[in-house]
Amino acid sequence: MSQETWASVDRYLTEKIVKPDAVLDAALRESAKAGLPPISVSPPQGKLLQVLAMMQGSKRILEIGTLGGYSTIWLARGLSRGGRVITLELERSHAEIARKNLARAKLDKLVDIRVGMAIETLPKLLAEGEGPFDLVFLDADKPSNADYFAWALKLSRKGTLIVVDNVIRDGMVVDARSKDPNITGVRKLNEAIAREKRVVATTIQTVGGKGYDGFTVALVVD
Numbered sequence: 001m002s003q004e005t006w007a008s009v010d011r012y013l014t015e016k017i018v019k020p021d022a023v024l025d026a027a028l029r030e031s032a033k034a035g036l037p038p039i040s041v042s043p044p045q046g047k048l049l050q051v052l053a054m055m056q057g058s059k060r061i062l063e064i065g066t067l068g069g070y071s072t073i074w075l076a077r078g079l080s081r082g083g084r085v086i087t088l089e090l091e092r093s094h095a096e097i098a099r100k101n102l103a104r105a106k107l108d109k110l111v112d113i114r115v116g117m118a119i120e121t122l123p124k125l126l127a128e129g130e131g132p133f134d135l136v137f138l139d140a141d142k143p144s145n146a147d148y149f150a151w152a153l154k155l156s157r158k159g160t161l162i163v164v165d166n167v168i169r170d171g172m173v174v175d176a177r178s179k180d181p182n183i184t185g186v187r188k189l190n191e192a193i194a195r196e197k198r199v200v201a202t203t204i205q206t207v208g209g210k211g212y213d214g215f216t217v218a219l220v221v222d
């Protein structure tokens with residue numbers, strides 16, 4: 001099985017199950033035009049985020065790593081009435097594209113984009129009394145994932161779902177000797193999850209248009 005097969009199956013699933021969507025297509029097109037890297041979640045993955053958000057009956061969603069707001073649109077579409085997304089982004093230029101993409105999707109009033117280092121914004125959210133969140137999506141700089149997971153727990157309640165993107169990385173996650181900070185970051189996150197008694201967690205490997213990677217889901221149970 002090849003990347004070509006995975007990509008064509010992703011296209012088929014997107015056409016059939018996810019359903020074509022002009023606003024999401026525009027978000028990707030405008031992000032590409034602005035020179036953003038093509039690393040948004042895939043359409044089927046995005047819709048999984050929407051489904052998970054709906055299952056959570058989400059009123060408060062936290063995302064770390066906005067990029068052009070593609071995943072943010074999916075998350076915001078999963079909000080229940082009166083709900084809001086807070087999304088954290090380091091790069092002002094990314095946040096600006098995301099703002100336009102969210103406005104086109106008519107979701108800008110439901111989304112608060114906070115520009116800065118997530119590790120500096122997270123304590124501010126806690127101090128402001130934000131949270132607990134119903135769903136937290138970790139998708140920013142991978143070396144910080146264990147720290148973000150700890151913050152996600154601080155901003156959680158019993159029943160919060162924590163979702164993490166890019167946890168398989170072409171299977172390189174099994175390389176204990178890897179010096180790649182993205183891999184050591186995921187492995188450190190996995191150590192933290194393994195130690196953490198407050199979550200029930202699993203990781204699912206995925207293939208698709210973005211290659212071979214995976215999602216971790218961790219449900220806070222205590």
Ligand code: SAH
Nearest residue numbers: 040041065067070071089090117118140141
């Ligand atoms: N969730 C997006 C993709 C995010 S890509 C989607 O699927 O559509 C990762 C994003 O995290 C990039 O925009 C990058 O600028 C941002 N990022 C990297 N380091 C960060 C940090 N320290 N704090 C906040 N955001 C960061």
Ligand code: DHB
Nearest residue numbers: 039040041139140165166
């Ligand atoms: C990459 C992919 C992602 O989904 C992401 O959030 C960050 C980086 C990548 O392929 O490099």
Ligand code: MG
Nearest residue numbers: 039139165166
């Ligand atoms: Mg990602």
